[in-house]
Amino acid sequence: MSDTKTFRVLFVTTLFEVIAFAMVIPLLPLLLTEPSSSLFILPEKYSADFGLVLLGAVTAAYPFGQFLSTPVLGELSDRYGRRPLLMMSIAGTVVANLVFGYGVMTASMPLLLGAKLFDGLTGGNISVVQAAVADVSSNEEKAERFSKLGAAFGVGLALGPAIAGILSTASLASFLSPSTPFFFASVLSLVSFSLVYFVLRETSPMEVSNEDMLEPFRRIGFYLLKSDVRGLFFANLLYFIGFAFFTTFVSDIVSNRFGLNQLQLGGYYLLIGTTVIGSRFFAVPKIFDGREERSLVVPGLVSTAAMLFLLYLVDSSLPLYIFTTGGFALANSVTQVAIQSSVSIGSQQDEQGTALGIYSSMRALGQSIPGITAGVVVAALATDVALVLAGGTVLTTAFLFWFADKEN
Template sequence: MLTVFLDLLGLGIVIPIAAPLLLTPGEGMLPPDYGTGARAIVLGFLLGIYSLAQFFGAPVLGALADRHGRRKILLLSLAGTAAGYLLFAEGIARQDILLCFFSRLLDGFTGGNISIAYAAIADITDEENRAKNFGLIGMSFGLGFILGPFIGGVLANPAIISWFNLATPYWFAAGLGVVNMFVLILFFPETLQQRKTRKVSLLTGMRNIRNAFAQKRLRAIFLTVFLVTFGFDFFTQFFQVFLIGKFSFSPTDIANLFGYIGLWLVLTQGLFMRPLNKRFSSESIVAWTILLLAIVFPFLLWPARSWWIYVIVPFIALFSGITTPNLTAIISMQVPSEEQGSILGMRQSMQALAMAGPPIIAGFITGININLPILSAAVCTVAGWIVFVTLFRKPKSPPGAGGY
């Protein structure tokens, strides 16, 4: 939990920065004659390339974690994350957009931190408590998002300290990555008891997608994960652009809003997850929360005043915060313990593929209408709900339950 918290704290710190960095001509990252549409397209590719790299890297890390243990591979992943932040900060300092792209590639390829953390939780958790304990990871995620964006907004504001700028949050996040590595070395025990040798290949991600859809018991749940993630990423990746375009949000405004969303994620995990999972199965829960999430998205387009956004986003945090750990628990319960790293790496690969497309697509369609990414989020999430309620069937008995 501490590892995930520190990792997400670093991620939260840099969330408010990317959109203002590229959409503001005065920052010098792109030629001054680039219009808003062209800048949005470049931003979309910058955000999407991280997930594309993660698509290839996540299953490699998952297989390596099954072979060499969670601890070593998580340490490697954190080192890549810290290096990625350092390179991005240097790219801002040099106004070198290509270096920023390379840093996102590196961070994306090594960015399997949460997937490996899920596998470690699965190693030491029985089926009954798995969704609840995955919810603890979600709570750590939310805590990082409460503090991270707020810290990022402060560190990017030169009115507070004169030498603060948009690169400062990345330097700080890189330092957190190093701290996280030391925490891992000192306090994180190896959780994998039975290691399994798997072939490691850059094409594993493509094979995982093929295998996920080839197996009847995995096809529906992975298609659900793909569509829900695809939809949700239209919101998460380009919500900053919407806020800047419609309400003229500053980096500090964006930071405060994302911190507020993180607060609701924590409240969701702390107040609702365990009571819900005691009374209902993960399958019953997500059948409702996916639909409710899709219904809430269009409400973001209605307000003419920005304060209404603060009324709407708690519902997005609530329904997404409940959906994600329960979907992960459903996936985890499909395989025995020695295959947890691989199937959760497969999940991460599926999510990464789903996350690569929305920012790129949003970069193009934002130039047509700034509301289209939010509408796309709703449509894709509804499609995921339809797939889940019509195609997914829970196994009659859990496979390989004896290893947990």
């Protein structure tokens, strides 16, 4: 199998996994924070403010699990291969979605939290896919291929919420319910598992040694202190703290401002996902053409912060809000590709799993922190405050990274 065909398999695998993951995005706020919704399952003994806190906790459980597991899974994939680690991660996602669907059916809050945490602990699939893409790409190809791989997130973001909106609307068919999207997500992950098992070739050089069990942790610790990429890791951490303030509450913000139901929220994400696809396939490769990846980190961060502040100000026009979110999607794409490509280029070929595993871990930690803290803050103030917190955090990240790079 050629490197191009291998990349195509990795793209399709990522697409199915992201569609499955994205199904939860428009449903969680309706399940936990919207008593007027037909999907609302929060037991009466819990208050509305507790629903916001629970929304943050369930949202944070998955990335927190990833924070703990992805560096080790990435390191192990360097030693034992991408395929077995990828299959293990996808199998964990199958189980987690089945449990989450049952938790929705039974209105069990512990099951919802436990399923998301378990999915995160076993969910190193995206970081392993990224390492496999790095295996089959030259330094010159990495920015373009990481951008195209990001387009799978755009397609997934477009299709996942739209599919979830349809599959959760009981009025369309008697067998549909709020839990149906999560059972369907398990089926998609099973397709991904089959694709990896039957089609994907191994891409890693797999240097298995007699190292003791603590060696992966030592290498991770060493890599976190490596000067070439250390600043990128911590910029990634801070950036995704800001990013998660936005993603955790965007559905709640849009539904409250413009009165959208689950089907309309699915349409909103379809439009945003289409923007992400266009930016990843067409705009981002042109922006990066002939430019050093690291030089675009600060411009990407500043542009992302500006779009977040604009989203806070646009509170009466849905078309303008969608247009501004499109600008945010482009700025976000530039930022993520710039950081990710710089990490990969600054790492040795046999360190791609470790480096991109830590990258994903910092991303996951950043996404988990706001889940709980923002839930408490937003419950006390208003959901719109999340946009201000997001913009301020990203702008601070831009300043700190610019200052650190200048000092170096």
